Amino acid sequence: EDQVTQSPEALRLQEGESSSLNCSYTVSGLRGLFWYRQDPGKGPEFLFTLYSAGEEKEKERLKATLTKKESFLHITAPKPEDSATYLCAVAASGSARQLTFGSGTQLTVLP
Amino acid sequence: DSGVTQTPKHLITATGQRVTLRCSPRSGDLSVYWYQQSLDQGLQFLIQYYNGEERAKGNILERFSAQQFPDLHSELNLSSLELGDSALYFCASSVAGNNQPQHFGDGTRLSIL
Numbered sequence: 001e002d003q004v005t006q007s008p009e010a011l012r013l014q015e016g017e018s019s020s021l022n023c024s025y026t027v028s029g030l031r032g033l034f035w036y037r038q039d040p041g042k043g044p045e046f047l048f049t050l051y052s053a054g055e056e057k058e059k060e061r062l063k064a065t066l067t068k069k070e071s072f073l074h075i076t077a078p079k080p081e082d083s084a085t086y087l088c089a090v091a092a093s094g095s096a097r098q099l100t101f102g103s104g105t106q107l108t109v110l111p
Numbered sequence: 112d113s114g115v116t117q118t119p120k121h122l123i124t125a126t127g128q129r130v131t132l133r134c135s136p137r138s139g140d141l142s143v144y145w146y147q148q149s150l151d152q153g154l155q156f157l158i159q160y161y162n163g164e165e166r167a168k169g170n171i172l173e174r175f176s177a178q179q180f181p182d183l184h185s186e187l188n189l190s191s192l193e194l195g196d197s198a199l200y201f202c203a204s205s206v207a208g209n210n211q212p213q214h215f216g217d218g219t220r221l222s223i224l
Contacts, residue, residue, distance in 0.1 A: 032210035043113065043201050043215035044154070051210065087154070091210050098144060098156035098169050099213060 002027045002092050006102035013078055013109050021073040021086055021105045029093030033071050035064050036087040038104070044087055078109045114138065115216035117202050123222045129190040132219045136183055136204030142166070143185040144205070144213055145177055149198040160185055161207065189221070197223045 003026045013019055025033065032051050036044035048057040050066035057064045061082065063074040073086055085106045089099040114137035122130055136143050145157040147170075156169035160179035171177075174192075179185045189196060199220050203213035 032212075034212055036215075041217070043115070043117075043203075043217045045113070046212045046214055049210075049212050089154075098159060098167055099154075100156070101154040103153045 002090060002100040004088055004090055004100055004102035006086075006088050006105050008105060009103070010106045011108070013075075013107070015079055015109055015111050016077050018074070018076045018078070020075070021088075021107070023071040023073070023088030023102055024069060025071070025088075025090050027090050027092045027100070031091040031093050033066055034089045034091070034099060035062075035071070035073055036089065038085045038087055047086075075107070078107075080109045080111050083107055083109045113214040113216060115202060115204050115214055117200075117216035117219050119219060120217070121220045121222070123224060124192060125224050126192055126194060128192050129188065130192065130221065132187040132189070132200050132202075132221075134185045134187070134202030134204075134216060136185070136202075137214055140204035140206055140214075141183065142205045142207060142213075143179055143183070144203040145171075145185070145187050146201045146203065146215075147198050148201060148218070154201070157187070192223050194223050197221055 005024045007022045035047040038044045048064040053068045085104040087104045089101045116135040141162045144159045157171040159167040177187045199218045201218045203215045205211045205213045
C-alpha cells in the first residue's frame with residue numbers, strides 16, 4: 001500500500017527564516033511526486049512535479065527536491081503570504097490512477 | 112484560478128437525503144477525479160473517470176456514485192447521507208496519464224445536520 005508521511009505537522013517561522021518541509025514516501029514504483037499548496041477554504045494549488053531521484057524544481061522562494069525515499073520543499077526567506085498548508089502526493093505505477101496524499105504541513109510565517 | 116469549476120460551494124442537508132455535486136474540468140482535460148477531505152482523514156481518493164468511463168475506484172462508499180457526461184463534466188451523487196459524510200468534496204482534472212498533475216477545484220462543503 002502506498003504511504004506518504006509529511007513532517008512536521010505544523011511549522012511557525014519568522015519572516016525571512018528559511019526552513020524545509022519533509023515528505024517521506026513508500027510506493028511500488030514512483031510515477032511522480034507532487035507538491036501542492038492549500039489555503040483555507042480553497043482547493044489544493046499545484047506547485048511542482050518531480051519524476052526521478054535527483055530532480056529539482058524551483059518557483060520563487062520554493063525549491064523541491066527528490067530522493068528515492070523522500071522529497072523536501074525548501075522555503076527560502078519566507079513571507080507571510082507563504083502561510084498555507086503544503087501537501088505532498090505520489091502517483092504510483094500500475095493500474096492506480098489516483099494520488100495518495102500526505103496529511104500536510106501547516107506553515108505559518110509571522111511578520 | 113485552476114480552471115476547474117465546482118458547484119455548489121456549500122450544501123446543507125439532513126441525514127437520509129441525497130445530493131448531487133457537479134464538476135466542470137479544465138478545458139482539454141479528459142480525466143476527472145473526486146476526493147473527500149475531512150479533518151481526520153485528509154484527502155482521500157474516491158473515483159476517477161476518463162473520457163466518460165470509470166477508470167479507478169478508491170475508498171468510495173456504495174451509497175456514493177459518479178458519472179462523467181459526453182461534455183466531460185462530472186457529477187458525484189451521495190445518497191442516504193449520514194453525519195459522517197460531512198466533508199469537503201473536491202474534483203480535480205488532468206490530461207491523460209497518471210504522472211500528470213491534477214488541478215483541483217475549490218470544492219463543495221457538505222454539511223449534514
